[in-house]
Amino acid sequence: MRRAKISIIGAGNVGATCAHWCAVEQLGDIVLLDIPGDMADMPRGKALDLMESSPIFGFDSNIVGTNDYADTADSDVVVITAGIARKPGMSRDDLLATNAKIMGLVCEQVKKTSPNAVVIVVSNPLDAMVQRALQVTGFPPERVIGQAGVLDTARYRTFIAMELGVSVEDVSALLMGGHGDTMVPLASCTSVGGIPVSQLIKPERLEEIIDRARKGGAEIVGLLKTGSAYYAPAGATAQMVEAVIRDKKRLIPCAAYCDKEYGVGGFYVGVPVIVGTGGIEKIVELDLNETEQAAFKKSVDAVKELVGAMAKLV
Structure with a gap:
């Protein structure tokens, strides 16, 4: 029986750690790709190091490091983490021009080598980058997904569990936008052991936790000083x-292409979706209250502004 093939474009901290999680979970064979240059051997080194851990963890995935997109051919899933990382003082939006160009180059290759793949975009600024991936690949929207909501929700759930001193397994939450x-954390869809979080x-304390979740990435950037988060983003991916x-x-919440859904009008935005073999199999539409609707609209408007700015740069 053929193993699934997973290609990860970008062998930095997020990409390599994602390869680690996927290998340990025995999700398939893995190709770890990065660009040629002074660090051309880096993906091969990381792939070999990870392979050498297989006897310890007991996985049989084949892991290859490469600079050649031919090695990624016929992937079932392509994860794109390529792009420059956020530095202290930078917003995700500051990354827009550089990463939009990188995303275009990557997606031209993905389109040629893995035309039937499900593409998961991780690069920032996320909502614009996944829109760019759709434009360049020309794939059906359900096969181009943005990873954001899973990460944001994980941060939100972590902070709630820390606040209450409970297991993260008992915290259920949802964010949109x-x-x-x-981003719009939905208190109405947040519970702990089935108990509404409002109880x-x-x-006022919940709002502080929500604000920390919104700024979770920036908090880690500030602490690391020389890079950005990668364990949680890779795990979410x-x-x-x-x-x-x-x-x-x-x-789970993902960045999905919404047209009539939620009245978005043709943009990627975080919404609850059902994910399976075909990618996004269904967008779940919730009845939002007035406050949630207003916050969601504000978030969607910010995404539209970002995509509009990107259109002037590419």
Whole structure:
């Protein structure tokens, strides 16, 4: 039986750590690709190092490091993490011009080598980058997905668990909107052990936790000084890869192409979706209250502004 093939474009911290999670979970064979240059051997070194851990963890995935897109041919899933990382003082939007060009180059190759793949975009600014990936690949929208909501929700759930001193497994939560400061955590869809979070945390304290979740990436950038988060982003991406490879039908928040859905009008934005072998199999539309609708609209408007700015640069 053929193993699934997962190609990860960008062998930096996020890409390599995603390869690690996917290998340990035995999701398939893995190709780790980065560009030629002074560090051309880097993806091969990381792939070999990861392969040498296979006897310890007991996985049989074949892991290849390369600079050649031919090695990624006929991938079932392509994860794109390529792009420059955020530095202290930079917003995700500051990355727009450089990463839009990188995304275009990557997606031209993906289109040629893996025309039937599900593409998961991780590069920032996320909502614009996944829109760019759709434009360049020309793939059906359901096969081009942005990873953001899984990560943002994980941060939100972590902070709630820390606040209450409970297991993260008992915290269920949902966020919508763009990936960044305008994301919309839904208190109405947040519970702990089935108990609405509003009965456990006072509104003003919950708002502080929500604000920390919005700024979760920036907080880590500030602490690391020389890079950005990668353990949680990579773990969130691996969860999405698993949903596709194993046809899990996970109901999770992802950046999905919404046209009539939520009245978005043809942009990628974080919404709850069902993810399986075909990528996004369904967008779940919720009845938002007035406050949530207003916050979501503000977030969507920010995404549209970002995509509009990108259109002037590419």
